[in-house]
Amino acid sequence: MLQSTQSVALDASHFELIEAMTDEVVILDATGTIVAANTAWKLFCEENGGDLKSHYVGANYFDICKLAVLDAVVQAEAVLDGLRTALKTGAPFEGEYPCDGPGVRRWFQLNANRMAIRGGPCLLLQHRNVTTRRMAHDDIERAHLQAETFAALVATTGEAILTYDLEGCIISWNPAAERLYGYTEQEALGQSVELLYPQDWPTSVLEYRDQIVAGNLRQFDAVRVAKDGTKRHVTIACTPIRTLSGDIVSISNIHHDVTATRKAEEVRDLVSREVIHRAKNMLSLVTAMQRQTANSAKSLAEFNKSFGDRIQALARSTDLLVDGGWSSVDLDQLVRAQLAPFLHGQDDVVDVAGPPVSLGPQALQLIGMALHELATNSTKYGVMSDGNGHISCHWSHTEKGGLHFHWAETGITLDPSLKKTTGFGSKVLSVLAPAMVNGSAETVTSENTLTWTVTIPAAHLSSPC
Structure with missing residues (x-):
């Protein structure tokens, strides 16, 4: 038991009182000077590098608080004000403050009660180590904050997040899951997660559960069905949820919607296959043109001229098809594009008319080739x-x-021998063209008239009427 040689005089009862306390206890006089300290206080000083000679008896407690204020200890100023008020008014003061030691965090609870010694006001200060309780409280606060943060993330994220128990029943369902699948939280909770499965889905929720619990499944692709029947392609990230003791109690899923990506991939594959298909068709067509032109040509020069012209005609049709996104071409545009190289300013000799019609690829190539042959014949004869x-x-x-x-070409004079021609142009008009679209064609010639008609089924028009 330590006592100051100055200030108030204490008797044995005061010493007995503070020695009976297990907390670190000091008595302050009216100026804030420590006039007595118990053994617990002395041991604390010795264990924590304090003043081993006086154990701070005779030092001013208020001055120590002021130094702590200067050191930016947040609670120090409140403690100082509370002690002064308690000394002045007699109102008890209670507060907590940090008192960290070398490499260790500590918190103390301070209780101050005014007492009269020899008629003069003094303060009895009890210092109780509450580090364990305070750290537990901080852990709880931190866990609560983390839980609130996680809940906010789950509520505001754009990813669908759901949790189901070990029987496969949904126990949590965030707003993004509602947006993705159309079920409200009230509708989803308590339902089996298989509510989202297609009818013929091969893997049950319990099979998924077993793989996840065993650590064999972290992510997989799947198809799930929304409330309105819409199929959703999703990538599902999954993880087990454990208690503090390590027991798995539920499964958490994050559903990332990849429907748009999968559809884009399907379109890409379809386009790739279509490009290959059309390339093969084009090569077959060019091969047939080459073979038939070679059969009817009388010289290499004639072959080169005829084959080159036909390739150019095919190229003009193909250019229009490319501009139309390989889907459709306006018939009026095609006719004018194919005839333009032959007219040389004689536009008035041709009358082009008809309702709006969009041709598919096969019909486009058919009419394009036929127009070239008809215009070539017209240029010659x-x-x-x-x-x-x-x-x-x-x-x-x-x-x-x-x-x-x-x-219909009228007002002309045809050589009778031309009616018997069996060249490539004739085959385009009578055989090849209708075969490409499963239609029918007819060529009629007389001394002063040539007509060619073709009927194309609606399936080869982009917008059948």
């Missing part, structure tokens, strides 16, 4: 050779929504 006569290029819809295309 018909209207485009001398400007005499007239060409009408008209079309209309059939009763079944198909296309009836009609070329």
Whole structure:
């Protein structure tokens, strides 16, 4: 028991009182000077590098608090004000403050009660180590904050997050899951997670559970079905949820919607296959053109000229098809593009008319090739050779929504021997063209007229009428 040689005089009862206490206890006089300290206080000083000679008896406690204020200890100023108020008014003071030692965190609870000694006011200060309780409280606060933060993340994230118990029943369902699948939280909770499975899905929730619990499954792709029946392609990240003792009590899932990505991949694959298919068709067509042109040509020069012209005609049709996204081409645009190289300013000899029609790829190639052959013949033997006569290029819809295309070249004089020609152009008009679209074609010639008609089924029009 330590006592100051100055200040108030204490008797044996005061010493007995503070020695009976297990907390670190000191008595302050009216100026804040420590006038007595018990053994617990002395041991604390010795164990924590304090003043081993005086154990701070005779030092001013208020001054120590002021130094702590200067050291930016947040609670020090409140403690100082509380002690002064208790000394002045007699109102008890209680507070907590940090008192860290070398490499260790500590918290103390301070209780101050005024007492009279020889008629003078003094303070009895009890210091109780509450580090364990305070750290537990801080841990709880931290866990609560983490839980609140996690709950906020789950509530606000754009990813669908759901949790189900070991029987597969949904026990949590965030707003993003509602947006993805259409079920409200009230509708989803308590339901089996298989509520989202397609009818023929091969893996049950319990099979998934066993793989996840065993640590064999962390992520997988799946198809799930929304409330309105829409199928969703999702990548599912999964993890078991454990108690503090390590027992698994539920499974957490994060569903990342990859529907748009999967559809884009399907479109890409479809386009790739379509490009390959069309390339093969184009090569077959060019091969047939090459073979038939070679059969009818009388010289290499004639072959080169005829084959080159036909390739150019095919290229013009293909350019229009590319501009139309390989889906459709306006018939009027095609006719004018194919005839333009042959007219040389004689636009008035051709009458082009018909309702709006969008041609599919096969119909486009058919009519494009036919127009080239017809215009080539006209340049050699018909209207485009001398400007005499007239060409009408008209079309209309059939009763079944198909296309009836009609070329009529009138006012011309045809050599009777041309009626018997069996060259490539003739085959395009009579055989190859209708075969490409499963339609029908007819060529009729007389002394002063040539007509060619073709009927194309609605399936080869982009917007059948």
